[in-house]
Amino acid sequence: MNWEVWDMNSKISFFNKSFFKSDIKRFWWIGVIETLLLLLTVTIPIYDQCTYAINDLGYSGYISPSWNGSIAVLFIFSIAVATLLFSYMHFSASVSGIHSFPMRRGTLFSTKLLSGIVLTVTPVVINGLLLLGIIINP
DSSP: OOOOOOOOOOOOOSOOHHHHHHHHHHSHHHHHHHHHHHIIIIIHHHHHHHHHHHHHHSSOOOOOOOOHHHHHHHHHHHHHHHHHHTGGGGOHHHHHHHHTSSSOHHHHHHHHHHHHHHHHHHHHHHHHHHHHHHHHOO
């Protein structure tokens, strides 16, 4: 008779793909709004200054834009994303429901943190690529 005990190996994960997808599907709109506001406060003014500098001076030089609008947009939207992602913590029924899933709280926190980083950094990268395209081909 074999008395060996078979037990399940515990797999510790610091990321939950289903919660990440759920957060992105649920809060995609805030990334779109941030992208549009960054487009209006950074990309379009820089494009206008680039075309003005090229048309009048015949060359494009260093153009210093006003960063006040973009810093405000980034500050406000980073706080908004964090508030939205962790808003379930304010309702006891939501906390009980989410924390009843078979995952550690550290996994849930790191998943929410990563989805917040993706939601706030993606609009900046998109606008950066647009600016790079404007600077290369004015």
